[in-house]
Amino acid sequence: MRHFLTFLGRCTATAFSGSVRYKAWLALLAAITLVGLNAYARQLVHGLETTGLSDQISWGFYIANFTYLVGIAAAAVLVVIPVYVYRNKALRDLVVFGEAMAVAALLMCIAFVLVDLGRPDRFWHMIPFWGRVNFPTSILAWDVIVLLGYLVINLYLGAYIVYARYRGRRPRPAFYIPVVMVSIVWAISIHTVTAFLYMGLAGRPFWNTAILGPRFIASAFTAGPALIVITLLVIRRVANLVFGDDALLMLRSIIQVAIVVNLFLLMNELFAEFYSSSLHSNSATYLYFGLEGFSELVPRIWTALLFDFVALIIFVLPISKNLTWLTIACALSITGLWVEKGLGLVVPGFLPTPLGEMLVYTPSINEILVGVGIWAFGVMLYSMLVRVALAVIQGRLSDKIYPALPVEGTALAQA
Amino acid sequence: MPESRSSSGTMNRRSFLRKSAYAATGMAAIAASLAPLRDYDDDISLDDFLRKHYKEIEPEEMEVMLAKITQEVEHEYGVRPHVRDLKPMAGVEFVTALNLTRCIGCRKCVHACVAENNQSRNPEIQYIRVLEMPNGTFDVEQSSHDYDPETVPREGFYYMPVQCQQCRQPPCVKVCPVEATWQDADGITVIDYDWCIGCRYCEAACPYWARRFNFSKPSLSAEDINPDMAYLGNRPRPRGVVEKCHSCIQRTRAGRYPACLEACPTGARKFGNILDPNSEVSQILRDKRVFVLKEEHGTRPRFFYYFDV
Structure with missing residues (x-):
């Protein structure tokens, strides 16, 4: 136990130290986080009137980002499955970066839910055994439970593996393989439950479709690994982490499947909406073509679809074995899906309203600042987790070696 | 990396000063970013923070709470309210029946409701939305919400007020993550x-758009206050919570009619106990061609519409 506490202390110290470039990066993210905190303080004082939300469109930018990030968190499992189920060697050392991403994404999810609450001071009402959780009836109650559970699982796995390395031991399979297996099922569950949040509402035909769950998983398994590819490339470049391209190509082949499935499911959905063209298709009409002169989302969703489609072409062609093309395709699908599954999912669900009104939702500047702050906070956290994991994996930090040795032969070392 | 080379435990003075400077700058930046909180005017006491769920409050605790609310309202608005915790009456299940032949779309019910239930005036929160529907359709998407002619009713239209339908299977209750909303024994949610907690999941779930959220602190002046208040009804609401029509429980649980019914100039609204076979509503449900809104959603409303001719 004392060893572990020392480990935690050393990790914290390592997370905050480093080259000038690393510290400048943290300082930049911290500054953006504080701008977001400032915007949130304003929201606390004035209430959610500082957002662009209304009784008609009661969820927006915050819940859109929350939904997207649950997918990112769930996608960490795609690094875990090849390693532990298929014994893929290329990704073995990279599992911990997937888990770090899950942790960072989950904390961002929790932050996005908290800022969306009208009464954040009453958050504890949602906590099992303390508040009064409407379980198992409310899907939001389920979501709180599965998200907190997934956070604990990933914290445990990441910490256990890194700690074993730090102590110079081999991780004991009995201590983590069962948890890994649980985490695989659990990852699917967090995103399925998040889809159920929407799917269960009979009064919202745009969401009340069984295809939403599968689409959530397919889009998460596209955007998630794409984000992991890009972060791994960044880590490889700035931190001198040595790993072969086959790790990235493994993720590429996962994305190849997921992106095709995602587009296929989307086509199914579009067919059902527009061929039947009942009144229930009006939300989709609003999203893709505009309704009664309201067409704010139309250019965005078509851009997103274009991005998805171009990404699909690149991914299935052999050119995406080239890292530049791979990066482009990843970036396209990350952005495309952020729109498709963010505001493109949340806002049309509310329009037309159940009583047939149409109106515009535009996130306010304050709302966007809060959101950007949370993203900066998440990236900052991820950077720190990666820094610690790298130091341990590269053998620069262990119970014998402290403080962490600088990285050899890179820009980081000169600082 | 001079400071971290200076091995564990001993920190040299320069590095200590530098780190303190960093820490101080960091704290100052955080404090600066939190500056808007100086205008925070809701002081949430520890008691408020740890307040129990309604169903866990003991009777004597409720007395204390009612006294506290009385004091707060008097302090804030200068009006001494009469706040009660009214329970459902035994053997009573309330339903509403609304005669669409009689409704002329005057919105008197909307305004009587606002006056009765201490809703925020700016922005004004209204529980009732009257739809102006063109004859020949039942599609709410063709309705007008902000119709404003010189006189109502307009030729070629009929009018349909919509408010909480007091469903027997309310989606809002189902989705609430913290059981903050529930259906009482007399059928009122x-x-x-x-x-x-203000998550607004109930707003997303309601197929009748009946719920309203306090995006800002409700603004009410002393003359707006209706001092006859119920704990689960029309007492002033805090910022950041959801509210909706509760069939005027401060009236109906004390044997009176809801305010919207009393304000209606044409007598289009009927309200009563469905468990009493001789009540007016029971009679209407037996004899009239009655329907409910969005029956396909399976919400089983206690709010019935009918045409008279």
Whole structure:
């Protein structure tokens, strides 16, 4: 136990130290986080009137980002499955970066839910055994439970593996393989439950479709690994982490499947909406073509679809074995899906309203600042987790070696 | 990396000063970013923070709470309210029946409701939305919400007021993550304003767009206050919680009619106990061609519409 506490202390110290470039990066993210905190303080004082939300469109930018990030968190499992189920060697050392991403994404999810609450001071009402959780009836109650559970699982796995390395031991399979297996099922569950949040509402035909769950998983398994590819490339470049391209190509082949499935499911959905063209298709009409002169989302969703489609072409062609093309395709699908599954999912669900009104939702500047702050906070956290994991994996930090040795032969070392 | 080379435990003075400077700058930056909180005017006491769910409050605790609310309202608005915790009456299940032949779309019910229930005036929160529907359709998407002719009713239109339908299977209650809203024994779905976390999932779930959220602190002046208040009903709400029509429980649980019914100039609204076979509503449900809104959603409303001719 004392060893572990020392480990935690050393990790914290390592997370905050480093080259000038690393510290400048943290300082930049911290500054953006504080701008977001400032915007949130304003929201606390004035209430959610500082957002662009209304009784008609009661969820927006915050819940859109929350939904997207649950997918990112769930996608960490795609690094875990090849390693532990298929014994893929290329990704073995990279599992911990997937888990770090899950942790960072989950904390961002929790932050996005908290800022969306009208009464954040009453958050504890949602906590099992303390508040009064409407379980198992409310899907939001389920979501709180599965998200907190997934956070604990990933914290445990990441910490256990890194700690074993730090102590110079081999991780004991009995201590983590069962948890890994649980985490695989659990990852699917967090995103399925998040889809159920929407799917269960009979009064919202745009969401009340069984295809939403599968689409959530397919889009998460596209955007998630794409984000992991890009972060791994960044880590490889700035931190001198040595790993072969086959790790990235493994993720590429996962994305190849997921992106095709995602587009296929989307086509199914579009067919059902527009061929039947009942009144229930009006939300989709609003999203893709505009309704009664309201067409704010139309250019965005078509851009997103274009991005998805171009990404699909690149991914299935052999050119995406080239890292530049791979990066482009990843970036396209990350952005495309952020729109498709963010505001493109949340806002049309509310329009037309159940009583047939149409109106515009535009996130306010304050709302966007809060959101950007949370993203900066998440990236900052991820950077720190990666820094610690790298130091341990590269053998620069262990119970014998402290403080962490600088990285050899890179820009980081000169600082 | 001079400071971290200076091995564990001993920190040299220069590095200590530098780190303190960093820490101080960091704290100052955080404090600066939190500066807007100086205008925070809701002081949430520890008691408020730890307040129990309505169903866990003991009777004597409720007395204390009612006294506290009385004091707060008097302090804030200079009006001494009469706040009660009214329970459902035994053997009573309330339903509403609304005669669409009689409704002329004058919105008197909307305004009587606002006056009765201490809703925020700016922005004005209204529980009732009257739809102006063109004859020949039942599609709410063709309705007008902000119709404003010189006189109502307009030729070629009929009018349909919509408010909480007091469903037997309310989606809002199902989705609430913290049981802050529930269906009482008399069929009225109520909200514990001191338990609601303001997630607005109920707003997303309601197929009748019946729920309203306090995006800002409700603004009410002393002359707006209706001092006859119920705990789960029309007492002033805090910022950041959801509210909706509760069939005027401060009236109906004390044997009176809801305010919207009394304000209606044409007598289009009927309200009563469905468990009493001789009540007016029972009679209407037996004899008239009655329907409910969005029956396909399976919400089983206690709010019935009918045409008279």
